Amino acid sequence: MSNITRRDFINGTLMVAGASLLPFDGSSQAAMAELEPSYYPPALTGLRGSHPGSNEHAHSRAWAQRTDWGSTTDLNETYDLIVVGGGLSGLSAAYFYQQEHGRDKKVLILDNHDDFGGHAKRNEHTIGGVMLLGEGGSESFESPHEFSETVLNLLEDLGVDMDLFQTAYDVDFFKRHNLGAVTYFNKRTFGQDKVVQHPFCDYPGFVEGLLRPTLSYQEAVQQTPLSEQGKEQLLRVLEGGQHVLNLPKEELRDYIQTHSYFDYLKNTLGVDDPGVLRMARHTSIDYGQGGTDVMTIGEALETGPLGLDPLTSWKDAMEEGTYQEYVNKDGETYAVRYPFIEHYPDGNATIARMLVKKMIPDVGPGENPEEIVLSKFDYAELDKSGNSVRLRLNSTVVNVQHGGDPSSSSEVLVNYIHDNKSYQVKAKGVVMACYNMMIPHIVPDLPKEQDAALRRLSKVPFQYTTVAVKNWRAMKEMGIGMAMCPGNMHQVAAMDFPVSMGGYEFTKTPDDPCILHMRSAPLGDTVGAPRVEQFRDARYRMLGLTFSDYEEEIREHLGGMLPQVLFDFDRDVESISINRWAHGYSHGNPGIIGRQPFGRITIAHSDAVGSSLLQTAVEQAWRAVKELG
Numbered sequence: 001m002s003n004i005t006r007r008d009f010i011n012g013t014l015m016v017a018g019a020s021l022l023p024f025d026g027s028s029q030a031a032m033a034e035l036e037p038s039y040y041p042p043a044l045t046g047l048r049g050s051h052p053g054s055n056e057h058a059h060s061r062a063w064a065q066r067t068d069w070g071s072t073t074d075l076n077e078t079y080d081l082i083v084v085g086g087g088l089s090g091l092s093a094a095y096f097y098q099q100e101h102g103r104d105k106k107v108l109i110l111d112n113h114d115d116f117g118g119h120a121k122r123n124e125h126t127i128g129g130v131m132l133l134g135e136g137g138s139e140s141f142e143s144p145h146e147f148s149e150t151v152l153n154l155l156e157d158l159g160v161d162m163d164l165f166q167t168a169y170d171v172d173f174f175k176r177h178n179l180g181a182v183t184y185f186n187k188r189t190f191g192q193d194k195v196v197q198h199p200f201c202d203y204p205g206f207v208e209g210l211l212r213p214t215l216s217y218q219e220a221v222q223q224t225p226l227s228e229q230g231k232e233q234l235l236r237v238l239e240g241g242q243h244v245l246n247l248p249k250e251e252l253r254d255y256i257q258t259h260s261y262f263d264y265l266k267n268t269l270g271v272d273d274p275g276v277l278r279m280a281r282h283t284s285i286d287y288g289q290g291g292t293d294v295m296t297i298g299e300a301l302e303t304g305p306l307g308l309d310p311l312t313s314w315k316d317a318m319e320e321g322t323y324q325e326y327v328n329k330d331g332e333t334y335a336v337r338y339p340f341i342e343h344y345p346d347g348n349a350t351i352a353r354m355l356v357k358k359m360i361p362d363v364g365p366g367e368n369p370e371e372i373v374l375s376k377f378d379y380a381e382l383d384k385s386g387n388s389v390r391l392r393l394n395s396t397v398v399n400v401q402h403g404g405d406p407s408s409s410s411e412v413l414v415n416y417i418h419d420n421k422s423y424q425v426k427a428k429g430v431v432m433a434c435y436n437m438m439i440p441h442i443v444p445d446l447p448k449e450q451d452a453a454l455r456r457l458s459k460v461p462f463q464y465t466t467v468a469v470k471n472w473r474a475m476k477e478m479g480i481g482m483a484m485c486p487g488n489m490h491q492v493a494a495m496d497f498p499v500s501m502g503g504y505e506f507t508k509t510p511d512d513p514c515i516l517h518m519r520s521a522p523l524g525d526t527v528g529a530p531r532v533e534q535f536r537d538a539r540y541r542m543l544g545l546t547f548s549d550y551e552e553e554i555r556e557h558l559g560g561m562l563p564q565v566l567f568d569f570d571r572d573v574e575s576i577s578i579n580r581w582a583h584g585y586s587h588g589n590p591g592i593i594g595r596q597p598f599g600r601i602t603i604a605h606s607d608a609v610g611s612s613l614l615q616t617a618v619e620q621a622w623r624a625v626k627e628l629g
């Protein structure tokens with residue numbers, strides 16, 4: 001390791017080294033059981049998420065219809081259940097199956113990534129011996145007050161203590177350090193690097209405790225680097241609202257559900273300034289599916305973008321119950337959603353890790369989420385032949401077929417590719433907990449209607465980047481808790497959620513290391529183009545970039561946003577993980593036909609109901625297991 005420089009570390013050399021640790025000798029048992037003790041994917045940096053090596057086989061199956069994988073080795077392994085996909089849904093399915101049928105039942109989970117958890121991924125960075133945790137994807141419990149009994153029971157089994165978050169989430173962190181929501185205008189797009197102490201939208205409202213702006217709209221607009229015409233138009237948007245439409249309440253509701261937000265901006269408010277339109281397009285981030293250019297006013301309202309703060313001038317237009325005012329303990333109304341504090345230091349990866357820990361107890365110490373926060377799992381334990389549940393990583397499933405007639409067959413054959421070699425395993429039943437639009441490509445005999453329903457699905461690309469910095473003095477100096485960045489690839493650059501638990505301490509002072517969390521909802525090149533087209537454009541662009549492309553973008557972004565005297569990229573950035581989710585949120589719903597059982601094969605995953613949430617991942621796993629009987 002001594003010849004690995006810090007630059008190499010940032011560049012992801014360790015990721016390549018980590019991948020090369022994957023031994024393979026022709027037997028899958030050896031493939032996972034003989035992993036070196038140093039095989040520990042959460043600590044890999046560089047290109048993560050849909051990392052290189054994770055999606056090539058799936059793409060050649062789906063895009064090039066490849067079926068010839070060379071000679072296939074029959075491993076002579078027969079399981080009670082095989083689960084395709086090791087995300088929260090697949091892991092829950094394995095757990096529920098054993099709960100229903102007995103802990104001695106043999107289960108194999110196959111996943112194409114080098115780590116388990118699907119979108120719920122743990123990012124570890126280390127600076128000067130201090131381990132920093134961040135979320136590579138699925139981050140918090142959303143609306144836990146609405147969790148079903150199935151979800152609550154599972155969380156209880158896993159030892160989740162909902163009350164813990166009340167103290168673990170340091171709600172005063174932002175106030176103590178005077179950190180608020182700002183906007184960073186970059187030189188490349190807006191002609192000048194400038195931070196204005198106002199977010200101009202409601203996106204940051206979900207961060208519990210983040211300070212709201214004290215500048216008025218007029219004051220903030222004057223500080224932007226927009227042209228005089230742009231400033232005038234921005235103010236018009238911010239001061240717009242339902243009164244501009246001048247419609248009775250009943251008609252207003254109908255109007256906002258059927259009329260385009262961009263038409264409202266352009267035609268009703270007369271906005272044509274490219275800077276203002278860009279700000280408007282980029283503020284929906286992950287709340288909507290795509291940019292606001294493809295949204296109705298009603299859809300855009302849900303995301304709180306430019307000029308559509310439902311707490312102010314759009315309240316009447318919102319259906320009752322679709323938004324929630326949140327009043328903090330000082331009596332300030334500052335968010336439109338329930339407090340978003342149910343967050344573990346590595347996000348929902350904690351739930352994935354707890355599920356694995358429950359099913360494979362020797363994977364590491366700790367009996368509940370708090371106790372596993374600092375627990376370094378031993379990945380060599382995941383695929384031991386003596387386990388009743390085996391978890392096999394780096395394994396892309398390419399074919400799932402019944403051993404005979406699907407209506408009567410008692411056996412399903414599953415083929416997967418590991419280290420470029422083809423293997424076959426068998427099971428009495430299979431739960432498909434992978435991206436649902438992939439299922440028609442791997443289950444060739446599906447009934448036509450079901451095949452068509454699944455093929456209609458798409459996914460929204462999304463990216464979380466974690467940047468480990470040696471200190472955050474520059475963020476403190478600029479008062480940045482979260483910066484909206486309409487000119488950059490990452491539309492958001494923020495401090496991570498201030499959560500400490502189980503011996504893990506969130507950064508305390510600006511002199512300490514911390515993780516900056518950057519998020520990007522990449523949009524298509526053509527404003528207003530249909531959503532699915534934009535997702536495709538953005539996905540290809542995302543996957544086509546190298547680590548150094550991302551690094552350059554982040555260097556320019558942080559370098560332009562933060563003062564040079566306090567921040568130097570080469571000096572202060574220790575490591576970067578780019579979690580690219582080319583297939584992020586679900587888009588479309590396969591309906592009852594799409595998710596129906598097919599012989600001994602059932603369908604789980606949050607895609608099965610078109611809703612990307614931890615709770616739907618779990619509920620769909622429960623349904624899929626019950627359907628297997």
Ligand SMILES: Cc1cc2nc3c(=O)[nH]c(=O)nc-3n(C[C@H](O)[C@H](O)[C@H](O)COP(=O)(O)OP(=O)(O)OC[C@H]3O[C@@H](n4cnc5c(N)ncnc54)[C@H](O)[C@@H]3O)c2cc1C
Binds near residue numbers: 118396463585
């Ligand atoms: C960036 C991001 C942030 C999010 N934040 C939140 C949040 O805060 N709260 C929340 O509730 N939800 C959030 N979500 C939604 C998230 O999708 C769910 O929380 C949940 O993790 C979904 O679990 P899943 O198992 O259904 O799907 P996935 O996580 O997609 O897991 C499916 C797994 O199957 C694998 N797979 C696919 N094809 C194959 C194949 N052929 N062979 C083998 N394996 C295969 C996939 O690679 C993946 O590992 C977020 C999602 C993203 C992308």
